[in-house]
Amino acid sequence: MTDEIVAGTVTITGHGGDELEAYLAKPTDETPRGGVVVIHHMPGYDAATKEIVRRFAVGGYNALCPNLYTREAPGADPDDAAATVRAAGGVPDDRLVGDVSGAADYLRALENANGRVGVIGYCSGGRQAFLAGCSLDLDAAVDCYGAFVVNDPPAGMGMTMKPLLGLTPQLSCPLLGIFGADDQYPGPDEVAVLAAELEKHGKEHEFHTYAGAGHAFFAVDRPSYRPEAAKDGWERIFDFYARTLTA
Template identity: 65%
Template sequence: MSDTLSAATVTITGADGTEIEAYLSRPEGEQDVAPRGGVVVIHHMPGYDRATKEMVRRFAELGYDAVCPNLYHREAPGAAPDDAAATARAQGGVPDERLVGDVAGAAAYLRGLDSSNGKVAVIGHCSGGRQAVLAACHLDLQAAVDCYGAFVTGTPPPDRPITNLVERLPDLAAPLLGLFGNEDSFPSPEQVDELEQILQGQGSTYEFHRYDDAGHGFFAVDRPSYRVVAANDGWERIAAFFGTHLS
């Protein structure tokens, strides 16, 4: 754990060589001299907001370099999170190929820091949970965390220009931690069951935890969906998982 940290807006090179905004937080003090892992945080559909940046700082507190790329920077540079999210949705959302390129750029940025031990994980909530799994199916990552990501399995609605990831899951090389609410509909418990069956069948390394009385967004402290018990246990699981795979 680090008692002091730094946080700043930086520029990283994302997909197709495009420079995009990102939020970086790092430990300071004695831990600043020790090699450490990095965490790419993928923001949720509402965008690059205060709640997501608080999560980035929490990973720095846990002793990691952490960065969150602004996935909507191209559509709405400098816009408020809600406005940027609305603009991105109106244009069809973030294409999967671009997402993978932006996460690759964020991972390269972390590995380029003088504090890096070369290991990088990815984590996402909501739409970011699906995108974390997507990135882990394409990139050299040491760990991935899916917090209630919808449409990893299951059928997306017609207004969502995405597909599920079933055909890509054989390429998942990183260990996966999944945290899900049993009262959620996206993903539903049945969709989580389907994902677990696929991972078991292909011999993937994974760890799932499911929470009663928790629906979608149970980590979100600023929403009625917040569930203290589930969120606190989830954070402990994340810390232990990263401690195993990023040390």
Template identity: 35%
Template sequence: MPSSLPDCWAVRNGSRDAQPLVSRVMPPGLVYHPADITAYDVTVSGYNGDPVPAYVARPAEGGTHPGLLLVHGIHGYEEHMKDMARRYAALGYAAIVPALYSRDGFLTVVEHSDLDLARDALNSRPNAQTVGDLQGGLDFLRASLHVNERIGLVGFCSGGRLGLVFASSRASGAGQVDVFVNFYSNGLFQPTAVNTTSPSEFAASLGCPMLALFGDDDTNPSPDDVARLREVLERSGKTFEFVSYPRAGHAFMSDTRESYRPEAAQMAWGRCLEWLSRYLKP
């Protein structure tokens, strides 16, 4: 008798369970022809004028395109984030990924033990540095001959949190960002010794429409955190949309990690592209 479960579910001990088999599912946006994309490394002027490495991917065809500023998560300036930039480029966007760990002696998490180093770097980084480095990426897009006047912001994990701070900061030129897609921003209500204002408090000053995508099984942000953030945005009269996916936890979009959930990732990718198109390709 045919099973009603999708092919993305694993078979164990003769029966199908609820564990996704990542290797059998093509990640969203992964298929593209290299000839359709131009990608290269650059250096942007970040906080205090410091040089910050960054990766750029844009359509190979001529003309101008909407820009995207991508904010990486705790794993840093990893190949997965560069590939995400290429996936957006294949769909007509000029994307840039600044390396936000560039002052901390590393660029990306290589070994699992490096996560502690990354957490320390995140907790000790002032918001002003984050805003300055992301502004450097935004300025690069603004000055590019390949980018038109519309620019969006996309953040993943801690990058969603940092993106929220950036898009809500007057110093960021938030009015210049036309849309923000926030993938499961964590630490929303957790101030640090360096940043005593929690990211959720910045949300009242959000300067552009925001789509936020979450997993029902996530614990950071938890469903309660998501509800509290919704309240902040509603009180402030912001334009936003929240979507939460069942059977998905944190980092469900990352097809390089065990947290990947193909069904949620495909749906979130489609919703993300619809929002970007709505505000960047009217």
């Protein structure tokens, strides 16, 4: 843990060579550290997500969150940018992979990087963290209640994303899953299907499901926040990264 961090906006190279806004936070000392790519939720590149980035820096990691909505709504209010992207059906999967790859490259190039990079995402970002872990060479992935990994989105939701279960054999790294027992997307049945598929292919994983918690229980600014579940979830995330991102 460290109280001395530096944080601010940087520019990274994402999918197709596009320049993206991103938020970086890192400890100020020169000790070699692992990196964490934080994938923001569908509400966007907002203050709550930036606080998560800073939390990882205080926890001893270099952390970076790319603004996945830079192309559609550069400089826009997070809510407006999210509405624009949602109306377009969400972030395309291939573009997401390219953007996370660019973020991982940026972290690996930092002077105090130890070469290890993990990814974490919440809600839609949880699905995208699983996608990144199956598409890139990473050292760890954390899926916080990522929906539509197993099933299609419901008709009428307007999302174009497809299930990712078939990518499971390609998972490149250990996976930590954090879920709520009262969640609908993903429901406990979907979590069980994913766990079985990971087991079938011999993929290292650990899943934790919290009773009395629904979707977005980490979100301190929402009624869905569940302090006990969130506290235990954070402890498990930091323990997981200590085992996977320490050289």
